[in-house]
Amino acid sequence: MLDVTASLARKGGLSLHFKPTRVEFRNLVRSIMLKSCSNLPILYSLQHCPYAMRARLGILLAQQSVLIRAVVTNNKPAEMLAISPKGTVPVLIINHIEGSEAQHQPGALVDERIIDASIIDESIDIMLWALKRNDPQNLLRAEDPVHLESMLELIRKNDKEFKSRLEVYKLAKRFHKESEVKDRQDCEVFIAALEKRLERHHNLMGDQDSLVDYALLPFVRQFARVDRKWYLQSPYPKCRDWLNRHLQMPLYTKAMAKYPLWLECHEAFLLGKN
Numbered sequence: 001m002l003d004v005t006a007s008l009a010r011k012g013g014l015s016l017h018f019k020p021t022r023v024e025f026r027n028l029v030r031s032i033m034l035k036s037c038s039n040l041p042i043l044y045s046l047q048h049c050p051y052a053m054r055a056r057l058g059i060l061l062a063q064q065s066v067l068i069r070a071v072v073t074n075n076k077p078a079e080m081l082a083i084s085p086k087g088t089v090p091v092l093i094i095n096h097i098e099g100s101e102a103q104h105q106p107g108a109l110v111d112e113r114i115i116d117a118s119i120i121d122e123s124i125d126i127m128l129w130a131l132k133r134n135d136p137q138n139l140l141r142a143e144d145p146v147h148l149e150s151m152l153e154l155i156r157k158n159d160k161e162f163k164s165r166l167e168v169y170k171l172a173k174r175f176h177k178e179s180e181v182k183d184r185q186d187c188e189v190f191i192a193a194l195e196k197r198l199e200r201h202h203n204l205m206g207d208q209d210s211l212v213d214y215a216l217l218p219f220v221r222q223f224a225r226v227d228r229k230w231y232l233q234s235p236y237p238k239c240r241d242w243l244n245r246h247l248q249m250p251l252y253t254k255a256m257a258k259y260p261l262w263l264e265c266h267e268a269f270l271l272g273k274n
């Protein structure tokens with residue numbers, strides 16, 4: 001087995017600029033999996049990151065099991081940066097054995113026949129990977145691809161427009177900037193659109209929960225926490241109900257469990273069914 005650290009040392013250490021060849025990449029991932037002593041996928045996760053929360057929710061909703069490696073942004077593990085040089089969290093490693101994914105059973109020992117692996121380093125893709133394996137609540141609305149596309153469209157809007165406005169608003173609040181009200185109003189365009197949807201039905205895409213409810217939840221939660229006092233009397237009562245309902249689910253508490261940092265204890269923790 002190739003030792004990751006030795007291989008990387010030869011490359012001059014790990015950095016965001018490290019670009020492994022296909023073979024090095026495969027050996028690197030194989031080495032990470034074999035060292036993990038488990039066939040379970042590995043999820044690099046960040047406690048309060050809304051994208052990582054979304055990924056953990058997806059995994060729990062799909063009743064999948066993964067090993068969580070808790071990280072912080074100012075000290076990311078070298079091996080994570082090597083397999084996903086863009087350096088964002090979450091990152092999921094899935095191994096494959098002879099053309100198929102490994103049996104992801106908790107307790108199953110790592111298989112020496114691991115021949116390949118996939119890296120998923122976009123939170124929505126982690127949700128989709130998990131729910132395509134198992135979707136007991138039909139959150140993907142499997143019978144209707146058009147419905148899935150409109151969910152993804154709203155999620156893209158959240159990630160591309162709302163999230164950046166939210167960051168500006170959070171900073172304005174934190175540093176008592178004069179622009180705070182205006183920055184909040186920029187966010188409210190998206191929140192008002194969600195409120196309109198929730199006036200029509202119980203959840204964002206109909207009465208039943210769907211992918212989009214869980215994908216957006218962590219971001220709306222952040223918005224609600226910037227100025228709690230304002231939020232509690234804001235003209236978005238449906239949004240408040242929707243958020244409260246989801247935050248009160250045991251699933252949410254499970255997704256928010258706190259784990260010791262991987263780089264401090266080198267221990268990964270089981271998330272999912274056990």
Ligand SMILES: N[C@@H](CCC(=O)N[C@@H](CS)C(=O)NCC(=O)O)C(=O)O
Pocket residue numbers: 046048049050051052073087088089090121122123124
């Ligand atoms: N598009 C990515 C975005 C993930 C992302 O930006 N995560 C943040 C943490 S919330 C991050 O890792 N930022 C890099 C950094 O802070 O160094 C996804 O959906 O997974």
